[in-house]
Amino acid sequence: MLFLRPVFGRAGRRTGGPLVNRWALLAIPVLIFLLVGFLAPLLIMAVRSVTDLPAGSEGDPLTNFRRFFGGEANLRVLGNTFFIAGLSTLGCLLIGYPYAYLMRLASPRWAGLLLIAVLVPFWSSLLVRTYAWQVILRDTGLINSTLRGWGIIDQPLDLYQTTTGVLLGMTQILLPFMVLPLFTTMARIDPELTKAAANLGASPTRAFLRVFFPLSVPGVLAGSLLVFVLALGFYITPALLGSPKNTMLSAFIATRVQQQLDWGLASAMAMVLVAITLVVLFLASRVIRVRDVFGALDAE
Amino acid sequence: MTADTPALVLGGVRKRFGEFTAVDGVDLEVRRGEFITLLGPSGSGKTTTLRMIAGFLTQDEGSIRIAGEEMTRVPPYRRDVGMVFQNYALFPHMTAAQNIAFPLQMRNVGHDERKRRITEALELVKLASFGDRYPRQLSGGQQQRIALARAIVFRPRLLLMDEPLGALDKKLREALQLEILRISRQLESTVVYVTHDQEEALVMSDRIAIFDKGQIQQLGTGEDLYERPTSVFVADFVGESNMLRGRLEREGDVMWLHRGAWRWRVDPTIAGAPGLGDGVAAALVVRPEHLRVVAVDAPKDGANAVDAAVTEVLYLGPTRKIELALPDGVAAVVRQPAGTEGDWRPGDRVRLEWSLDRAVVVPDPAGDTPVASDTPQLEATPPDAPRPAA
Amino acid sequence: MGEAGSWRSPHRLALLALGVATVIFLVGPMLVVIPMSFTGAKILSWPPVGFSFQWYAKMLEDPQWSRGFLNSMQVATLTAIVSTILGTLAALGIVRGRFPGKGMANALILSPLIVPLIIIAIGFFAFYSIARLTGSLPGLVLAHTALAVPFVVINVGTVLRTMDRNLELAAASLGADPVRTFWRVTFPIILPGVFAGALFAFITSWDEVVVSIFMTSTRFRTLPVEMWEQVRQVVDPTVAAVATVVMVVTTTLLLFVLVARRRVPVR
Numbered sequence: 001m002l003f004l005r006p007v008f009g010r011a012g013r014r015t016g017g018p019l020v021n022r023w024a025l026l027a028i029p030v031l032i033f034l035l036v037g038f039l040a041p042l043l044i045m046a047v048r049s050v051t052d053l054p055a056g057s058e059g060d061p062l063t064n065f066r067r068f069f070g071g072e073a074n075l076r077v078l079g080n081t082f083f084i085a086g087l088s089t090l091g092c093l094l095i096g097y098p099y100a101y102l103m104r105l106a107s108p109r110w111a112g113l114l115l116i117a118v119l120v121p122f123w124s125s126l127l128v129r130t131y132a133w134q135v136i137l138r139d140t141g142l143i144n145s146t147l148r149g150w151g152i153i154d155q156p157l158d159l160y161q162t163t164t165g166v167l168l169g170m171t172q173i174l175l176p177f178m179v180l181p182l183f184t185t186m187a188r189i190d191p192e193l194t195k196a197a198a199n200l201g202a203s204p205t206r207a208f209l210r211v212f213f214p215l216s217v218p219g220v221l222a223g224s225l226l227v228f229v230l231a232l233g234f235y236i237t238p239a240l241l242g243s244p245k246n247t248m249l250s251a252f253i254a255t256r257v258q259q260q261l262d263w264g265l266a267s268a269m270a271m272v273l274v275a276i277t278l279v280v281l282f283l284a285s286r287v288i289r290v291r292d293v294f295g296a297l298d299a300e
Numbered sequence: 301m302t303a304d305t306p307a308l309v310l311g312g313v314r315k316r317f318g319e320f321t322a323v324d325g326v327d328l329e330v331r332r333g334e335f336i337t338l339l340g341p342s343g344s345g346k347t348t349t350l351r352m353i354a355g356f357l358t359q360d361e362g363s364i365r366i367a368g369e370e371m372t373r374v375p376p377y378r379r380d381v382g383m384v385f386q387n388y389a390l391f392p393h394m395t396a397a398q399n400i401a402f403p404l405q406m407r408n409v410g411h412d413e414r415k416r417r418i419t420e421a422l423e424l425v426k427l428a429s430f431g432d433r434y435p436r437q438l439s440g441g442q443q444q445r446i447a448l449a450r451a452i453v454f455r456p457r458l459l460l461m462d463e464p465l466g467a468l469d470k471k472l473r474e475a476l477q478l479e480i481l482r483i484s485r486q487l488e489s490t491v492v493y494v495t496h497d498q499e500e501a502l503v504m505s506d507r508i509a510i511f512d513k514g515q516i517q518q519l520g521t522g523e524d525l526y527e528r529p530t531s532v533f534v535a536d537f538v539g540e541s542n543m544l545r546g547r548l549e550r551e552g553d554v555m556w557l558h559r560g561a562w563r564w565r566v567d568p569t570i571a572g573a574p575g576l577g578d579g580v581a582a583a584l585v586v587r588p589e590h591l592r593v594v595a596v597d598a599p600k601d602g603a604n605a606v607d608a609a610v611t612e613v614l615y616l617g618p619t620r621k622i623e624l625a626l627p628d629g630v631a632a633v634v635r636q637p638a639g640t641e642g643d644w645r646p647g648d649r650v651r652l653e654w655s656l657d658r659a660v661v662v663p664d665p666a667g668d669t670p671v672a673s674d675t676p677q678l679e680a681t682p683p684d685a686p687r688p689a690a
Numbered sequence: 691m692g693e694a695g696s697w698r699s700p701h702r703l704a705l706l707a708l709g710v711a712t713v714i715f716l717v718g719p720m721l722v723v724i725p726m727s728f729t730g731a732k733i734l735s736w737p738p739v740g741f742s743f744q745w746y747a748k749m750l751e752d753p754q755w756s757r758g759f760l761n762s763m764q765v766a767t768l769t770a771i772v773s774t775i776l777g778t779l780a781a782l783g784i785v786r787g788r789f790p791g792k793g794m795a796n797a798l799i800l801s802p803l804i805v806p807l808i809i810i811a812i813g814f815f816a817f818y819s820i821a822r823l824t825g826s827l828p829g830l831v832l833a834h835t836a837l838a839v840p841f842v843v844i845n846v847g848t849v850l851r852t853m854d855r856n857l858e859l860a861a862a863s864l865g866a867d868p869v870r871t872f873w874r875v876t877f878p879i880i881l882p883g884v885f886a887g888a889l890f891a892f893i894t895s896w897d898e899v900v901v902s903i904f905m906t907s908t909r910f911r912t913l914p915v916e917m918w919e920q921v922r923q924v925v926d927p928t929v930a931a932v933a934t935v936v937m938v939v940t941t942t943l944l945l946f947v948l949v950a951r952r953r954v955p956v957r
Contacts, residue, residue, distance in 0.1 A: 020787075020788060020789045020790075021786075021787060021788045021789075023782060023783055023786035023787035023788070024783055024787035024788060024789040025783065025787075026779040026780070026782045026783035026787065027779065027780050027782075027783025027784055027787055027789075027795060028783070029776055029779055029780075030776040030777065030779060030780035030783075030799060030839060030843075031780075031795055031798065031799075033776060033835070033836070033839075034798050034799065034801075034802075034836060034839070035798070037832055037833075037835075037836050038798075038801070038802060038810075038836045039798065040817065041810075041813035041814050041816065041817035041818075042805070042809070042810070042813045044813070044816065044817055045809070045812065045813045045816060048816070095708075095712055095715070098705055098708045098709070098712075099708070099709055099712045101705065102705050102706065102708070102709040105702075105705070114709065114713070117713045117716050117717055118716060120716060120717055120720075121716055121717075121720070123893060123940065123944055124720055124897070124937060124940055124941075125896075125897035125899075125914060125933070125936050125937070125940065126897065126899055127897070127899050127914050127917050127918060127921070127933070127936075128720060128723065128897075128917075128933040128936055128937055129719060129720060130921075131723065131917070131921055131929060131930075131933055132719040132720050132722050132723045132933070133719055134921070135719075135722055135723060135726055135734065135736065135930070136719055136722055136736075138734070138735075138736075140733075140734070140735035140736060141735070141736050142722055142736040142737075144736075145735070145736040145737060146736075172715060172716060172719065175712075175716065204701065229804075232806065233805075233806025233807065233808060233809070234806075235806075235807060235808045235900050236899060236900060236918075240921060240922070250806060250807075250808035251808075253808055253809070253812065254808060254811075254812070257812050257815070257904075263816065266812060267812075270808075270809045270812065270813075273806055273808075273809060274805060274806070274809060277804065277805070277806060281804060354859075354863055355862075355863075356859055356862070375862070375867070376859070376862040376863055377861075377862045377863070377864075377865050377866055377867050377871075378865075379863075380865075381863060382863065382864075383859070383860065383863035385856050385859075385860060387854065387856060389854065389856040389857050389859070389860035390860075391857060391860075391861075391875055392857075392879065393878045393879060402861070402864050402866075402874075403864035403865050406864060406865030406866050406870065407865055450864065451863075451864075454864070454865070460863075
């Protein structure tokens with residue numbers, strides 16, 4: 001507010017106001033809380049990745065990282081993590097793009113309903129959702145029982161604790177993060193453009209491919225990057241719906257901590273995961289304002 | 301404070317935003333009960349000035365006195381000024397009556413007295429039964445009237461209005477202009493009104509201050525500004541004007557305005573006016589209704605004249621508008637009652653005449669005479685110019 | 691949006707079908723849990739057989755579930771309170787405040803949304819166990835608050851940003867000093883955002899599982915963690931009953947948010 005007396009005197013800035021105003025003080029409690037209660041634990045873990053070294057390798061701070069990248073099993077887990085994250089992204093894209101397009105075509109009321117539908121999984125308990133998939137995918141679950149009941153199959157399909165199951169679960173949860181950036185970008189595309197293309201002689205397919213789709217690419221990129229980065233860090237869903245050969249990095253880290261108490265290695269792996277996350281998010285921020293997506297988390 | 305203390309005095313007020321100077325030395329004195337308008341294009345500094353009077357911004361230099369009291373150190377909530385915003389700024393979570401009650405509550409006015417004053421205020425704006433409505437249940441015009449009621453219910457020393465009618469359509473605007481005028485007269489309020497609409501300013505104000513580039517270009521009544529502008533900007537901004545730009549030249553006790561091969565007589569007393577004098581670049585300003593259109597060969601009767609070609613004749617109902625082109629392309633406009641003699645067509649060559657006392661001369665800092673003594677596009681010889689050199 | 695165009699064309703129909711299928715995909719699975727919780731059979735198989743409240747009864751009898759429920763309620767309520775206060779102040783400070791490094795402060799506040807939960811979980815585990823706060827109510831509240839604060843800040847921040855600033859100037863011109871302006875004008879207007887933020891904070895804590903796994907102990911467990919243990923070991927429809935209860939609570943709160951949004955005017 002312009003008429004509050006500045007805290008730090010009249011340091012005339014470009015906008016003709018003080019450098020710091022009184023409102024700034026209100027942010028202090030939360031910043032202290034997060035610095036101590038959030039950032040500090042993460043920094044300590046970063047430190048541990050280079051200080052918690054196994055016996056005999058005290059000289060080399062990067063030991064844990066070497067151990068991680070050197071172990072074949074570790075790399076397999078890393079590869080698997082990327083693989084599953086990538087497939088989830090693809091799945092979300094294939095389902096999410098038409099859905100976002102549908103939202104764009106719909107009247108505002110229906111678009112709102114579709115939006116709620118896509119946000120529902122987001123706001124319901126992760127565990128409940130994953131458990132629900134268990135119920136559906138098990139040998140005696142919904143899909144198998146129904147298909148057997150209809151006589152389509154004799155033996156149950158192996159869906160539970162497979163990659164397919166993991167993908168289904170993850171796609172459902174990650175879909176909003178694909179749909180929202182896509183929809184935001186699509187909504188900004190002038191509807192007159194496809195009509196202009198039609199007027200100039202393009203069939204609906206060509207109008208779509210050559211006019212609409214290229215303009216929607218920023219949304220595709222942003223959504224894909226976001227989904228990918230979130231999928232990398234998933235823990236519950238792959239652990240419950242997948243088998244040991246689907247182990248992802250997060251579960252790997254968890255067992256290192258809970259079972260082997262190998263904090264050094266776990267911290268190192270955590271740092272790798274954070275690094276990948278930040279890089280991918282940085283790339284996404286070049287294309288779309290990531291904050292717009294998180295902004296959908298308010299009750300709009 | 302005595303009865304003659306001005307309601308508002310601005311002395312040398314300046315405000316900068318980084319490199320940009322929004323208000324560049326404004327001096328203004330507003331009498332009690334006066335309705336003064338700050339008029340100007342966007343970015344001219346009028347709104348910034350208003351906000352400084354209200355206390356939302358602090359000036360970098362200069363003083364602001366309300367009823368004799370220096371206001372620089374006084375925050376807005378102690379200045380006792382009422383403010384009406386362009387977007388109404390009614391509190392959405394309160395009813396109309398609660399909105400109006402707000403300033404009274406801030407001043408600890410008792411419950412019964414408050415009720416009385418709210419009812420009074422609602423009646424004043426002719427919305428007596430609308431007290432329990434929420435702003436979203438009111439139309440734009442109604443919201444603005446409630447905003448006005450809220451701003452006057454506590455009888456402020458000064459009433460400020462920041463383009464309050466800008467968001468409304470024309471008919472509503474005109475109706476509310478008169479309402480605001482009526483109410484302010486009834487309450488004997490001192491009003492400082494900001495607008496970019498000159499018609500609005502002319503209708504409502506006792507005096508108008510024209511703003512441009514952060515300064516007051518001219519201060520006066522509507523008539524002063526219209527009939528006697530003191531600068532090219534004012535002549536151009538207020539109403540339509542025809543301008544002949546040239547250079548002043550004195551010959552004995554006669555003063556001429558030269559432009560290329562033409563020259564016109566001007567009132568010699570202007571030589572004393574600021575910015576005008578022998579050899580100065582100046583512009584001759586004639587309002588469209590003061591120009592007469594006559595045939596090229598009509599006998600001259602002591603008026604100033606210039607040749608022109610008709611480009612367009614527009615029928616506007618009660619009036620006629622004739623657009624013309626002068627030598628070297630400068631445009632001119634004539635407005636005359638529809639019945640005026642003369643059936644002019646585009647392409648006609650005519651002469652425009654005006655009387656000496658209907659023309660005003662203003663300094664023209666922007667220009668030297670654009671054309672030297674080249675042959676003008678029209679071949680007719682100006683009536684009282686010396687024969688051009690061969 | 692709402693483009694004109696025939697909804698009968700094959701393109702559109704296919705799109706519509708896909709849309710419907712997607713909605714079923716999104717919402718369907720969770721609904722499956724509800725009938726499952728009422729099955730009369732003793733095992734987790736589809737379709738549910740008969741109709742029985744046995745699993746709900748089992749849930750109520752089992753002290754683990756009822757304790758878990760109470761613990762979750764406590765943690766979520768406290769988390770909601772603390773994070774709403776911190777978050778509302780933070781939103782005011784970020785949106786209205788001016789200070790160097792504001793961008794970084796904003797990033798810090800939103801970072802719990804971005805950092806993978808497992809990393810937060812083990813980080814907290816190591817850090818809080820030093821302070822002996824794991825497996826306790828305060829420790830869990832602190833951990834959940836860090837996760838919930840971003841939602842409060844986003845909600846309050848949005849309302850704050852879209853609020854008409856002239857309202858505060860008007861209040862000042864009418865005689866209200868900054869404190870009175872805040873309580874009588876600003877706060878009532880941002881209240882829907884605060885309320886929504888509080889509810890989202892509650893839901894976040896109520897449903898939170900990853901960090902809670904590491905921050906709880908056998909002495910003190912929240913409901914989601916109990917479910918996690920059960921789901922991995924015991925194949926028993928009791929979990930379905932618990933899941934249904936969890937969903938009912940969450941859905942009710944979300945409906946509250948939607949209703950509250952409609953009722954209080956912002957402009």
